[in-house]
Amino acid sequence: MIVSSTNTAKPATGIPALLKTAFVNALIALVLFSLMVGIRTEAGSDGQLTYWTRFGEVASLVAAVFGGSIVIGLLRQWIGPNGTDKLVPPAVRSGMSFLGRYLAPVLLIFTVLVPVIFYDQRYILDLAILVLTYVMLGWGLNVVVGLAGLLDLGYVAFYAVGAYSYALLATNFGWSFWVCLPLAGILAAFWGVLLGFPVLRLRGDYLAIVTLAFGEIIRLVIINWQSLTGGPNGVSSIPRPSFFGIPLDNSDNGLAARLGIEYSPTHRIVFLFYLILALALLTNWVTIRLRRLPIGRAWEALREDEVACRALGINTTTTKLTAFATGAMFGGFAGAFFATRQGFISPESFTFQESALVLAIVVLGGMGSQLGVALAALAMIGGFELFRGLETYRMLVFGMAMVLIMIWRPRGLIGHRAPTVYLTKAQAISSDLVKEGHG
Amino acid sequence: MDYFAQQLINGLVLGSIYGLIAIGYTMVYGIVGMINFAHGDVFMIGGFIALITFLILVSLGLTAIPVILLVVLLVSMAITALYGWTIERIAYRPLRHSFRLAPMLSAIGMSFVLTNYSQVAQGARVKPIPPFITGGYTLHESTDGFVIQLSNIQIMVVVTTIVLLALFTWLVSRTRLGRDMRACEQDQTMAALLGVNVDRTISMTFVIGAALAAVAGLMYLLYYGLVDFFMGFVAGIKAFTAAVLGGIGSLPGAMLGGLAIGLIETFWSAYFSVEYKDVAAFSILIVVLIFMPTGLLGRPEVEKV
Amino acid sequence: MSGDEILGVDRLTMRFGGIVAVQDLSFAAERKKITALIGPNGAGKTTVFNCITGFYKPSGGAIRLTHDDGKVIALERLNDFRIAKQAKVARTFQNIRLFPGMTALENLMVAQHNALMRASGFTFLGLIGAPVYRDAEKHAIDLATDWLKRVNLLDRADDAAGNFSYGDQRRLEIARAMCTEPALLCLDEPAAGLNARESAALSELLLSIRNELGTSILLIEHDMSVVMEISDHIVVMDHGVKIAEGSPREIRDDPKVIAAYLGTDEEEAVAVMESGS
Numbered sequence A: 001m002i003v004s005s006t007n008t009a010k011p012a013t014g015i016p017a018l019l020k021t022a023f024v025n026a027l028i029a030l031v032l033f034s035l036m037v038g039i040r041t042e043a044g045s046d047g048q049l050t051y052w053t054r055f056g057e058v059a060s061l062v063a064a065v066f067g068g069s070i071v072i073g074l075l076r077q078w079i080g081p082n083g084t085d086k087l088v089p090p091a092v093r094s095g096m097s098f099l100g101r102y103l104a105p106v107l108l109i110f111t112v113l114v115p116v117i118f119y120d121q122r123y124i125l126d127l128a129i130l131v132l133t134y135v136m137l138g139w140g141l142n143v144v145v146g147l148a149g150l151l152d153l154g155y156v157a158f159y160a161v162g163a164y165s166y167a168l169l170a171t172n173f174g175w176s177f178w179v180c181l182p183l184a185g186i187l188a189a190f191w192g193v194l195l196g197f198p199v200l201r202l203r204g205d206y207l208a209i210v211t212l213a214f215g216e217i218i219r220l221v222i223i224n225w226q227s228l229t230g231g232p233n234g235v236s237s238i239p240r241p242s243f244f245g246i247p248l249d250n251s252d253n254g255l256a257a258r259l260g261i262e263y264s265p266t267h268r269i270v271f272l273f274y275l276i277l278a279l280a281l282l283t284n285w286v287t288i289r290l291r292r293l294p295i296g297r298a299w300e301a302l303r304e305d306e307v308a309c310r311a312l313g314i315n316t317t318t319t320k321l322t323a324f325a326t327g328a329m330f331g332g333f334a335g336a337f338f339a340t341r342q343g344f345i346s347p348e349s350f351t352f353q354e355s356a357l358v359l360a361i362v363v364l365g366g367m368g369s370q371l372g373v374a375l376a377a378l379a380m381i382g383g384f385e386l387f388r389g390l391e392t393y394r395m396l397v398f399g400m401a402m403v404l405i406m407i408w409r410p411r412g413l414i415g416h417r418a419p420t421v422y423l424t425k426a427q428a429i430s431s432d433l434v435k436e437g438h439g
Numbered sequence B: 001m002d003y004f005a006q007q008l009i010n011g012l013v014l015g016s017i018y019g020l021i022a023i024g025y026t027m028v029y030g031i032v033g034m035i036n037f038a039h040g041d042v043f044m045i046g047g048f049i050a051l052i053t054f055l056i057l058v059s060l061g062l063t064a065i066p067v068i069l070l071v072v073l074l075v076s077m078a079i080t081a082l083y084g085w086t087i088e089r090i091a092y093r094p095l096r097h098s099f100r101l102a103p104m105l106s107a108i109g110m111s112f113v114l115t116n117y118s119q120v121a122q123g124a125r126v127k128p129i130p131p132f133i134t135g136g137y138t139l140h141e142s143t144d145g146f147v148i149q150l151s152n153i154q155i156m157v158v159v160t161t162i163v164l165l166a167l168f169t170w171l172v173s174r175t176r177l178g179r180d181m182r183a184c185e186q187d188q189t190m191a192a193l194l195g196v197n198v199d200r201t202i203s204m205t206f207v208i209g210a211a212l213a214a215v216a217g218l219m220y221l222l223y224y225g226l227v228d229f230f231m232g233f234v235a236g237i238k239a240f241t242a243a244v245l246g247g248i249g250s251l252p253g254a255m256l257g258g259l260a261i262g263l264i265e266t267f268w269s270a271y272f273s274v275e276y277k278d279v280a281a282f283s284i285l286i287v288v289l290i291f292m293p294t295g296l297l298g299r300p301e302v303e304k305v
Numbered sequence C: 001m002s003g004d005e006i007l008g009v010d011r012l013t014m015r016f017g018g019i020v021a022v023q024d025l026s027f028a029a030e031r032k033k034i035t036a037l038i039g040p041n042g043a044g045k046t047t048v049f050n051c052i053t054g055f056y057k058p059s060g061g062a063i064r065l066t067h068d069d070g071k072v073i074a075l076e077r078l079n080d081f082r083i084a085k086q087a088k089v090a091r092t093f094q095n096i097r098l099f100p101g102m103t104a105l106e107n108l109m110v111a112q113h114n115a116l117m118r119a120s121g122f123t124f125l126g127l128i129g130a131p132v133y134r135d136a137e138k139h140a141i142d143l144a145t146d147w148l149k150r151v152n153l154l155d156r157a158d159d160a161a162g163n164f165s166y167g168d169q170r171r172l173e174i175a176r177a178m179c180t181e182p183a184l185l186c187l188d189e190p191a192a193g194l195n196a197r198e199s200a201a202l203s204e205l206l207l208s209i210r211n212e213l214g215t216s217i218l219l220i221e222h223d224m225s226v227v228m229e230i231s232d233h234i235v236v237m238d239h240g241v242k243i244a245e246g247s248p249r250e251i252r253d254d255p256k257v258i259a260a261y262l263g264t265d266e267e268e269a270v271a272v273m274e275s276g277s
């Protein structure tokens, strides 16, 4: 660290140096964009490639890089090398930690009230359901990545297993959501164990690629096993959930009719909202509970030092497997919910991007922190939604945001770990001490 | 038998392309210990730049195929290398001593950026080029009329790969840069104390990896006659799989893994089903790792306690 | 050696490729005694520990562990976590391996994993908050508190282990190993990096473990003052083989040991050996 900083940190002092850097950056940008942006290719109707030039765009991009470099350079000189420390003054920090204590309950109360406050705003309700789905997925993956320190790049596979389990059981056998929900979780956990058993002794990046490969295998099988899954066309007309057997429609024995109130399609949305809220809170409750049980402590110990765990007589294989299966089970629940909410699922919803998104939520949240994961899901999905208008630019901005966020807070939003047991006083542990696992 | 021989040729050609990309993964992994998720997209960018250069040269009225090829190769290698350098500078260097997942997510973010940058800049549609290098040799013709063909483009892919590998092996084993790279791989702090410019060495690793990916991009363009903005993802995952299969960190392993994945895919498509070729490749990866947890040529991990 | 041995190592051999780290090593450790394993750097001491505790599979030889009830366990046939769990052998590491992001108390709770796991009905009883588990947890906290008191870290129970000083980490690691309630405690250089006062406290701690709890101890140590003061029996290794064995007095006077231990410079060797007396 010391060594590299002597190499890199040649602080550009003075305006000439600043201009020089900006100029070099602009030159690099010019080369980078010259062909990719400057020449636009397109296949014509006859299959012949044509092209046209867009030098104006290149010029503005290069100018933007030049200007941006100067602005960043000035900011850097102004703030100094330890930028982030100054950006967030200590007073604000202590305020934030004070806020942190009350943030979770306030957030929870607000969430419970969302359908009341935004009853007429379907868009917000839908968005809230989406955010909660990702909160749940994030909490589920958090067990694997945040607590046990196992890198899972194919979490979406379990989400898919859950979704397809419910969709297929419900459409083929007409089983109700409430029967299928636990089954979806069990099936996903089963697949987690099936994958985990042989591969969990792999370490680090080998485990990463195997989970990634598994995610792709599941997706490819879904695409190609047409007779069962409908292939790329997916499964449609998946039954909507009932209120414990009472349908939520405007039929005579629908919930609205039975309660004697006027039917509105929003009823179902509100029901779905509370359903996913309940599922997410269940995930949260179970995780918090498990953390304080020997199994959860073993997960965290595994993340800290696997060799020491073995020396203490902990069966690391089964410990990893339970973490994997628990995470998979929550993923399966979320998948079943996704299927019943959408009424239609197809392999497109279960791509690697989805895994990456959930992983980003967990890491941004601050490995292992439940509140952090919830905030990260809100920020990511909400932020993503802000760019809805800019269709193609959306993923571009999203990718950039991911890079910037990692540089800004490599250890995530919540930078400390709460102990699971204490004698006199629970003291937060700085995340600098917390390990991230090897597997 | 003839059918088998033909598939073998096809598999080796595909495997060469995967191998070239896989080297980029393995090199970066060896030296900074991170999975460069954006590398597949660097390959895609290389393919695009080759396509655009090609288009410009043709529209300028150039007809000498060797000249065109050489210029396209050099331009796409140079510009793609600059992409590689820039990516490292922006997205990875600030996170070099950070914890393990941060650079990886940064790389995933960078991959999204590149994919969508390419989509925004060049549109979503597939870009085909007319067959450029044609002709070939008939190696064998059996009585029932089946011919084994070796096309010129296949020869070119394989020869280019071999030449590049030879060059690359020389670079790593004989030059000062190669020595610095190996030193950084062992111990960056120590290397820096002994006067190795670590930052530059790491930058050069990305530059070389990206240049090789650009060559792979050009080969892909010539062999399949098309590029699109999404090709980096699939090729990237395959090449990464190849690198891991061969034993990540090992350069011969990357090439071996690339060939293995290419062959598995080709043979599976030929004898079983095209749809499940990727499933086969990934499944074999998993099976191999179960029995050889550090890949085919990876150093077995000794657990010092 | 008398019949009451807890650990019997018989012709243990460990090879790494061409290197023979341990060759035909035989020795025994007596129950409720402190046996020291000493020898110059690279002699193969840690390798012996790794074979005993299952981190390495021995290339040859047998390791027997005899429990108080007379049950004999062949350690070379058990692998890693089972040795700690079933054979009740606990260890510490030459380069401390605590869980740095967990508090001292949590470290000691993790050590009681197997007992707590059973009490929590393999998690299910614990999840619903069954009283059985709550009692077991309280008991575990009591045990942990007791050990924190013994190693003098009670006031730091709720601090992250990663924040502890070197000496505190060493003692916490011993406490953690003891929380598994082992029959045999293997310590790999527990006094390394400690100052004289801390070393003396360590000697006292180890003696109290032996005397009050009757736990057998196998000890690797370079600090001769500790070794000579507390060991009942000493085994000396060099280049993977045993070169001497005996009481502290015998070892101190053994010219072979002196020569091997510190090369040919006998005067210096004598000086070091004397420092233990």
Ligand SMILES: Nc1ncnc2c1ncn2[C@@H]1O[C@H](COP(=O)(O)OP(=O)(O)OP(=O)(O)O)[C@@H](O)[C@H]1O
Pocket: B302, B303, B304, C016, C019, C020, C021, C039, C040, C041, C042, C043, C044, C045, C046, C047, C048, C094
């Ligand atoms: N996993 C391994 N692979 C290869 N060689 C090993 C391995 N573990 C130990 N060795 C070798 O075995 C020999 C003995 O090492 P060991 O660590 O047992 O010595 P030691 O007596 O504990 O020394 P020290 O007092 O320095 O701790 C050394 O030459 C070492 O290099």
Ligand SMILES: [Mg+2]
Pocket: C045, C046, C047, C094
């Ligand atoms: Mg040692």
